[in-house]
Amino acid sequence: MTPFALAIALFFALAATVIVWRILRARRRAHELREPFPPSWRRMLARVPLWQRLPPPVRAQIETAARRLMQRVSFIGCNGLTVTDEMRVIIATQAALLVAHRDSHAYDALYSVLVYPGEFVVEDRDEDEFGLVTVGRRALSGQTIDVSRIVLSWEDIEDGLAGDEGYNVVLHEFAHYLDHLAEGALTDGGVLAPGAQRWHATLEAAYEALCDAVDRGEDSLIDPYGAEDLAEFFATATEVFFERAREFRAAHPRLHAELREFYGVDPAEWG
Ligand SMILES: [Zn+2]
Incomplete structure (x- = not known):
């Protein structure tokens, strides 16, 4: 050979x-x-x-x-x-x-x-x-x-x-991972998939409301760290969506509905 x-x-x-x-x-x-x-x-x-x-x-x-x-x-x-x-x-x-x-x-x-x-x-x-x-x-x-x-x-x-309750570093970091996996599209408004416009509008409105609350020195259900930017807002909102689900649904019904659709579960219905 x-x-x-x-x-x-x-x-x-x-x-x-x-x-x-x-x-x-x-x-x-x-x-x-x-x-x-x-x-x-x-x-x-x-x-x-x-x-x-x-x-x-x-x-x-x-x-x-x-x-x-x-x-x-x-x-x-x-x-x-x-x-x-x-x-x-x-x-x-x-x-x-x-x-x-x-x-x-x-x-x-x-x-x-x-x-x-x-x-x-x-x-x-x-x-x-x-x-x-x-x-x-x-x-x-x-x-x-x-x-x-x-x-x-x-x-x-x-x-x-x-x-x-409401503090969960695992949920926080893995939510960032999902955003990175989508190349930031979950939080930078860069994707035009069906429903994306509503998703971004809802996320931004809730983010602005948190920024205003933080500026006024008010307490907020979502960690004030979420006012850092939209990526941190998505991660901190995810923590509360799962950990303080019913309060979250009552305080942020539209954001709750978007996250429920995104994650495919409704923690507010759990025991
Ligand atoms: Zn973070």
Whole structure:
């Protein structure tokens, strides 16, 4: 066999191996998705107040979406943290709430979830119109820069579980992910899909109302941090839509209706 023929043979052998490996992996994943959700995982979710309110049919769909996320995404502990099964289940299940009834494949683009024990520090580089660069440091509870990875503080996730209703860093960051997945179209008004105009008009009106309330120093159901910009507004509104659903429906009926349609569920109807 000539060196060229040998190289071609090796190439095809390698390609065949990769194809077979992918088929076997897809079969194994499909098989795992059909397995019942482990009872030990359900026991871990006893700590999640939102989970306790879910009707059984909603739980079943969320379990499948959560399992899919855990299969595909690497959970990486940072700053010495070891990510436990409980952490993975609690993060994945809450994240799955956002996609289980609209697109259970939505997290397929996500590569990793980085979990820090507490707040983590990031460097910000800001350049003004005159080219003056300012470098600052910020402590964050979560960060989602693109669709490849999400960074979370476990301490903040636990604060949300402890009953601080309306604060849920998992829902917040995964809502940002969905916006990134749509290339910002959920919050920058750049898409003209059916219903998009109404979506943007409703989101902007509620955002302006929050900005006005913050300017006047009034209390608001949606975290004042949502007045930062429309992307933060969408993420903070998502937290309250799920966590304080009935109050949210009463205070923001139009925004509630848009988010209900978007997420495919109505948390105000849950127990
Ligand atoms: Zn945010």
